[in-house]
Amino acid sequence: MMTEVKETTNIFGIRAIIEAIESGSTINKVYLQKGLRGELFYELNKLIKIKNLTTSMVPVEKLDRLSKNSNHQGAVAQISPVEFYDLEELIEKTIEDKKTPLFLVLDQLSDVRNFGAIIRTAECTGVNGIIIQKNGSAPVNAETIKTSAGAAFKMPICKVDHIKDALFILQGSDIKTVAATEKTEDSIFNINFNQPIAIVMGSEHRGVNPSVLKMVDYKAKLPLLGEIASLNVSVACGAFLYETVRQRITEIKN
Structure with missing residues (x-):
């Protein structure tokens, strides 16, 4: 409990x-x-x-x-009820632990309930750390923690001055970046998630910032078969994370 x-x-x-x-x-x-x-x-x-x-x-x-x-x-x-981590130190520790890095970058996500739900899913799928921007992002407050079912106390969260700063650091550490966006023809199922990777999720209203999209290594979208044009960001994030889990588990079994 x-x-x-x-x-x-x-x-x-x-x-x-x-x-x-x-x-x-x-x-x-x-x-x-x-x-x-x-x-x-x-x-x-x-x-x-x-x-x-x-x-x-x-x-x-x-x-x-x-x-x-x-x-x-x-x-x-x-x-804040939680302490924040230094991104470069967290990346270094992840690599030293011989883990295949999996990071989540939230580009100015603003809703605390979405944030909490994403933290919960991230913890369940083995994400090594979540990266948010200092300004314009949902805070880690009591509602965030409650929605995360307490996972916010277990999941390392890093704050950066700008999301582009995080991408520079990640890419400089040979971690590929993939943005979840409908502004591409590439499907999520064509992306290799079984490598050091950071998934970039956008805000609820405008998605991933265009300047961030220009920097990422890959762009990917989820297939939408109904009439609604988009998914809730926490649901979409879950789909991306579990596709990562699926690919990595399949590779381990093989």
């Missing part, structure tokens, strides 16, 4: 957030009041930029809700 997941911790007050950042706490996101000014705010904003933290400018009503109407001073930060 899965342990109950506590809500993501919110801290509020500019000085408290500054101290949390300086102490090395893993910050999911910082919410700042629109139009906020002042010396302490500028100190916080400078630190946010140095640490490249995700921020969102919001009305005071949003901050009131997040802080349960406490004295937030125009700033609320969400502390």
